[in-house]
Amino acid sequence: MQPRRVAVLGGGPGGLYTARLLKLANPACDVRVYEQGDPGSTFGFGVGLAAGTQRKLEAADPDTLRDLVAAGLRHDMTMRVGADSVRVHNDRLIGIARTELLAVLQRHAEKAGVELDFGTRRAAGDLDADLVVAADGVGSATRENGSFGGRIDVGKGLYLWCGTDFALDAAMFAPVETDYGTFVTHAYPYSGDRSTFLIETDEETWRRAGFDTTTAALGSAGTESDETSLRFLEQAFAEQLRGHPLIGNRTRWLRFRTVHCDRWSSGNTVLLGDAAHTAHFSIGSGTKLAMEDAIALVDALGEAENVGAAFARYEQVRRPSVERLQELARRSRLWWESFPSRTGLPVERLMVAYMSRAGNVPLDRFATTAPDVVRAALEQYGGEPAVGNLAGWVLGRPLVHGGRRFPDRTSVPELETLACALDDPWSPEGDELVARARDTDGVLVTGPPARPALLTRLDLAERVRLETGVLTAVEGPAELRDDLADGLVSGRTDLVVLTEETA
CATH class of the missing domain: 3.50.50.60 (FAD/NAD(P)-binding domain)
Structure with missing residues (x-):
């Protein structure tokens, strides 16, 4: 027409x-x-x-x-945790x-x-x-x-957009610890003398820092920025900012709104x-x-x-x-709303966890674009250089957990079954499942064979593993072994059970 x-x-x-x-x-x-x-x-x-x-x-x-x-401005991507950093080349971004x-x-x-x-x-x-x-x-x-x-779903975490007056040499993901909790920046250069600094945190940290009060004082309208937050974050990220200031542009704390129609x-x-x-x-x-x-x-x-x-x-x-x-x-x-719980991983494994967080970039694909990162992550995970098929090698690594030794990641003992039928592992229903796991010697997280359900099980298993310390295993179809291998390297689970179900 x-x-x-x-x-x-x-x-x-x-x-x-x-x-x-x-x-x-x-x-x-x-x-x-x-x-x-x-x-x-x-x-x-x-x-x-x-x-x-x-x-x-x-x-x-x-x-x-x-x-x-x-x-x-083209740029690579880096992740920094404390003194450790890792870089991924990306000349098209x-x-x-x-x-x-x-x-x-x-x-x-x-x-x-x-x-x-x-x-x-x-x-x-x-x-x-x-x-x-x-x-x-x-x-x-x-x-x-x-x-x-139309309808809008509102996220739990809080974020604000700000900038600074110098160009980073690459995009950067970096957490910082403060007296109130963890803040994380996603920062990237966009011109020869400017970078975006997007900063996230959880609600508890935000409230402990008093930013609920500064947000309320700004009201819902107006053009002013939350200068109190900017000055605090400028100090918290002083190392990453290299002494430069944070710049606001109607900058205030928000919760992400997902629009559906x-x-x-x-x-x-x-x-x-x-x-x-x-x-x-x-x-x-x-x-x-x-x-x-x-x-x-x-x-x-x-x-x-x-x-x-x-x-x-x-x-x-x-x-x-x-x-x-x-x-x-x-x-x-x-994943980002729960990011601080993962900073104990070596930075290369954390980068693998970041790349695979949504199930969109499998390990073997990431290995073609960042072979050095994946090579280091696999050696950290398995204790020796990886050889052959990556998923098969990952599943074949031995594990020592709580004094018990397992010859590979598919040798799973009798464990308490934890049936997962959630969309959000960090929901109140997820809290209940984590609480149940605390009273066990280990759990096998089960659920439907479909791939989205498996990815959610891996996220729930990660919560259980990190918050309770008990042995965790995840059940999934053998045809999704690549996703299960990603979950092992990313620290989402300790063991896996392969089934003959169709995803």
């Missing part, structure tokens, strides 16, 4: 990119972006663009990608300032003939357009006032990006999802005969990918 007039609500990356692609596909179409803010105002610091997203942008619009890459990202997208949208209307708040029902694209963010008024079946369209209006869905920042970015949405929506409009058919096609194509990423992100969020 070829709409005559298209209105885009929201001048963020998703809205601007949609507008440009629509105008390139339909030069005669009147495409207008409505953004309530000013052209140069934005929240946040840097944005990451991974290799997969870059490939999709290259196919859809190489001119825009070329300018984004030129404005960005780039960081770019959000201000620069928007400037590039605004420039390319206008170059294509898109009209940009700043400084005015508009609603979908007020616009005279054949098609309205609502890219109005996580707090979308379009979603909240429409019939999209039963429907992404209603009438002539369609949701895009954060308005339709969000995924935790530790594994996906709103920018990635929104720009990939834009590509799919414009493709669907080019293939369909009418708006309804185009919206149905767009959702049919995008929803499976989005929901898969949301599930990976949910697992990643739970």
Whole structure:
């Protein structure tokens, strides 16, 4: 179909990119972006663009990608725990300032003939357009006032975005211990003199530090940053910051909100990006999802005969990918919310645990990109260099636990059965299972054969192992032995039981 007039609500990356692609596909179409803010105002610091997203942008619009890459900064990834650190090479990952990202997208949208209307708040029902694209963010008024079946799940942990005035030499994950508890930074460079510092903590630590009080004092509105938190964290991360300050930009403690919608369209209006869905920042970015949405929506409009058919096609194509990423992100969020319990692992094994936390990067795949890291992690785990098939080698290592010796990781004694049917091992139901395990000499965590259920069992077993010290084993289908091997190296379980069930 070829709409005559298209209105885009929201001048963020998703809205601007949609507008440009629509105008390139339909030069005669009147495409207008409505953004309530000013052209140069934005929240946040840097944005990451991974290799997969870059490939999709290259196919859809190489001119825009070329300018984004030129404005960005490539970097590797490191993890630091105390004096120990490990580095993973990744020459396709780039960081770019959000201000620069928007400037590039605004420039390319206008170059294509898109009209940009700043400084005015508009609603979908007020616009005279054949098609309205609502890219109005996580707090979308379009979603909240429409019939999209929207709902929001709120995470337990707290985080804040800030920045600093120097460029790290690589992305960095680093915990620091304070008198109140553990804070963890995810930091990365995005220009020659700037880095993003995202900092997370758990609610107990946040309250002990008094940040519940500073957050309440700021209120829910306003543009000020939580300077008390910034100054405390500046001292806590002084080593990582190398004496530089933390910079705020409406910086305050938040809990991550995961947006789900039963429907992404209603009438002539369609949701895009954060308005339709969000995924935790530790594994996906709103920018990635929104720009990939834009590509799919414009493709669907080019293939369909009418708006309804185009919206149905767009959702049919995008929803499976989005929901898969949301599930990976949910697992990643739970892992990060419980991160401090794992810092006793050697940093190489911790990096393996990080890479495999959502079940998306198996050990053998990680070994092809970071062979030195995996080699060291396996030697730490097994006491000698790994040889042959990795999963087979991992399962074949002996174990000494509580004075008992096991010839390999599949020789499991009689243990108390702990049936797991949870989505969240850190829920109150998970607490009850951990409490049950305390009164045993060891537990075998059982459950359905499906892979998501197995990954959850491994997480629950890790809680049991770390919090009680009892011998833990996890049951799973032999066809998922790679996941079980990842769990062993990552310290999620001591032993495994292979079954003949089908995942």
